[in-house]
Amino acid sequence: MPAGLxxxxxxxxxxxxxxxxxxLFFAVPLVIMLIESLKTGSIDFGFTLxxxxxxxxxxxxxxxxxxxxxxxxxxxxxxxxLVIGYxxxxxxxxxxxxxxxxxxxxxxxPFFVTYLIRTLSWETILSDSGLVVDTLRTVGIVSEGGRVxxxxxxxxxxxxxxxxxxxxxxxxxxxxxxxxxxxEAGYDLYGRRRDVFLRVTLPLSMPGVVAGTLxxxxxxxxxxxxxxxxxxxxxxxxxxxxxxxxxxxxxxPTAAALSFLLMAFMLxxxxxxxxxxxxxxxxxxxxxxx
Amino acid sequence: MExxxxxxxxxxxxxxxxxxxxxxxxxxxxxxxxxxxxxLIYLLVPIAVIVVFSFNNPVxxxxxxxNEFSFEAWGDPFGVQGIGDALINSIEIxxxxxxxATILGTITALALVRYEFRxxxxxxxxxxxxxxxxxxxxxxxxxxxxLNAGVATGFNTILIAHIMFNLSFVIVTVRSRLxxxxxxxxxxxxxxxxTPWETFRLVTLPLIMPGVISAALLAxxxxxxxxxxxxxxxxSTITFPLFIWGAARVAIPPQIYVLASMIFLFTLAMMLIxxxxxxxxxxxxxxxxxxxxxx
Numbered sequence: 001m002p003a004g005l006x007x008x009x010x011x012x013x014x015x016x017x018x019x020x021x022x023x024l025f026f027a028v029p030l031v032i033m034l035i036e037s038l039k040t041g042s043i044d045f046g047f048t049l050x051x052x053x054x055x056x057x058x059x060x061x062x063x064x065x066x067x068x069x070x071x072x073x074x075x076x077x078x079x080x081x082l083v084i085g086y087x088x089x090x091x092x093x094x095x096x097x098x099x100x101x102x103x104x105x106x107x108x109x110p111f112f113v114t115y116l117i118r119t120l121s122w123e124t125i126l127s128d129s130g131l132v133v134d135t136l137r138t139v140g141i142v143s144e145g146g147r148v149x150x151x152x153x154x155x156x157x158x159x160x161x162x163x164x165x166x167x168x169x170x171x172x173x174x175x176x177x178x179x180x181x182x183x184e185a186g187y188d189l190y191g192r193r194r195d196v197f198l199r200v201t202l203p204l205s206m207p208g209v210v211a212g213t214l215x216x217x218x219x220x221x222x223x224x225x226x227x228x229x230x231x232x233x234x235x236x237x238x239x240x241x242x243x244x245x246x247x248x249x250x251x252x253p254t255a256a257a258l259s260f261l262l263m264a265f266m267l268x269x270x271x272x273x274x275x276x277x278x279x280x281x282x283x284x285x286x287x288x289x290x
Numbered sequence: 291m292e293x294x295x296x297x298x299x300x301x302x303x304x305x306x307x308x309x310x311x312x313x314x315x316x317x318x319x320x321x322x323x324x325x326x327x328x329x330l331i332y333l334l335v336p337i338a339v340i341v342v343f344s345f346n347n348p349v350x351x352x353x354x355x356x357n358e359f360s361f362e363a364w365g366d367p368f369g370v371q372g373i374g375d376a377l378i379n380s381i382e383i384x385x386x387x388x389x390x391a392t393i394l395g396t397i398t399a400l401a402l403v404r405y406e407f408r409x410x411x412x413x414x415x416x417x418x419x420x421x422x423x424x425x426x427x428x429x430x431x432x433x434x435x436x437l438n439a440g441v442a443t444g445f446n447t448i449l450i451a452h453i454m455f456n457l458s459f460v461i462v463t464v465r466s467r468l469x470x471x472x473x474x475x476x477x478x479x480x481x482x483x484x485t486p487w488e489t490f491r492l493v494t495l496p497l498i499m500p501g502v503i504s505a506a507l508l509a510x511x512x513x514x515x516x517x518x519x520x521x522x523x524x525x526s527t528i529t530f531p532l533f534i535w536g537a538a539r540v541a542i543p544p545q546i547y548v549l550a551s552m553i554f555l556f557t558l559a560m561m562l563i564x565x566x567x568x569x570x571x572x573x574x575x576x577x578x579x580x581x582x583x584x585x
Contacts, residue, residue, distance in 0.1 A: 008407070010401075011404070011405035011407040012401075014397050014398070014401035014405075015398055015401045015402070015413065017394050018394040018397060018398030019398065019413065019416070021394055022416065022417070022420065022454065025432060025435070025450055025451070025454040026420050026428070027416075029432045029435040030431050032431070032434045032438050036434050084329045084332065085329070087322055087329065088325075088330065091322060091323060101565065103330070106330055107330075107333060109333070109337060109554075110333055110334075110337060111515075112337075112553070112557040112558055113337055113340060113553070114515050114534065114553065115517060115531070116517055116531050116534045118336055118337075120340075120534070120542065120546075121339045121340050123354065124339055124353070125335070125339055127354040127355065129355055130354070161333075161336065164333060165333070193315070214422075218422055218423075218424060222424025222426045222427065224518075225517065225518070229538060239424070239518075243426060243518075243521070243522075246522070247522065252434070252437075255430060256430065256434065259427040259430045260427075262424055262427060263423055266422060266424060
């Protein structure tokens, strides 16, 4: 084989195993699920492809409540995570000093405990005779006999907690990269603290805000564990519906249609964000050879 | 730090407001630190609760209310039917999927950063999509494939699924390490007569090793923790998260918290060792003169 040809083929050869795996077990399944979503039938009599596009409108009609709730809960959790995470990332980046790495480790420590157990821990903390509920009852925020568990608040709190590190890490990465001389320049020009923050620090940390909100929002909107463990069917999100339609009812067409609708909404949100933030920051391909 | 000195050196226009401003600034600083401290506590309290409640001797089937201190569960961590097998399954799947995804992902990342070829932008985008896809969709889609192909779900399908969702994470992690890599080192090796394979093994791989190790750690952590995708493709195989899910509806023995605490301490130790080794490697690198930037 001539050297030139060999060289031209090499990258594709190297890509083959990894991309092949993703094609076979990610792309092909999506196509199969697409076909699945256009079928009619039942698990007992089998499913046949009838190009039933009304599966989509039916699914959207029937489960619009859960869809809206998913985006509402995910939106709230993302907002809370930003409000909780930004100041923490800021303090670690600018005031962490030699404790920076230790503080970062503390941020990812929750990841060392299984997701389900973290959620069970919240079930323990918020349980009816637990410390939190007792305190809230004494203060009068929660009425006597009132509960925290199995409410919207407990589900949103759980989601916020479980995805908080996904918010903090990109925020920290972008804040840490800021050249402090820029801030000094701001102060030298008699900028007040607030002005320097709003006009220098915040704009420079926007890539972190964009990445953090996406990394929090996407898994949050598809989550069903928090709603299942910390809520009731009244808090169920679209993830709960997809999982029960698929695994409990075996209503594959509806589950597949719902999955595609969820994915479509996600991609729309990602594309909007990509427009705002620029694709390179999103895909992490800055600085590649071109 | 420099920013702080710049702040205090900032001339105040009026002397009488200066003192008030300094007090206000100090109060604000204190408030911000306190807020960050509270956020950290929020992150850590549930973990502490797990460790504390692993020593609980609960009344009834659920480990939600503190009763009395006991070493019982720690003395017999596998004393619940099925919990040991579930943990072994999880560890096996995590180890195998980590090896698989790390090898495949590192090769893919190398191809993506090293070579110019047609279609690189769409490939980059394609690798990103699984990261932006909700887990429930990934799991459901893969189950559609197995159902249609008539593949019985079980240990092997879980393994396939875990390699699949870990791949994108590994590629992204290794790729970020490869970008900014000094290629003149490889050229030097080849000028000295090294074959491409020797160059890779003796120069490239050691240099990107920190990236590969962080990718492998990430893959292991994601795999051992995964519930959603596993739940779709597990068949009758039970992993540790699946065991917890099943237990959560019936009974939560303290053993679950004991094993979670053990995994937590083990991961923490691994993490500290890696950080320490990387720091040592960086110090060694700093001693050598003219070392090009590899970070």
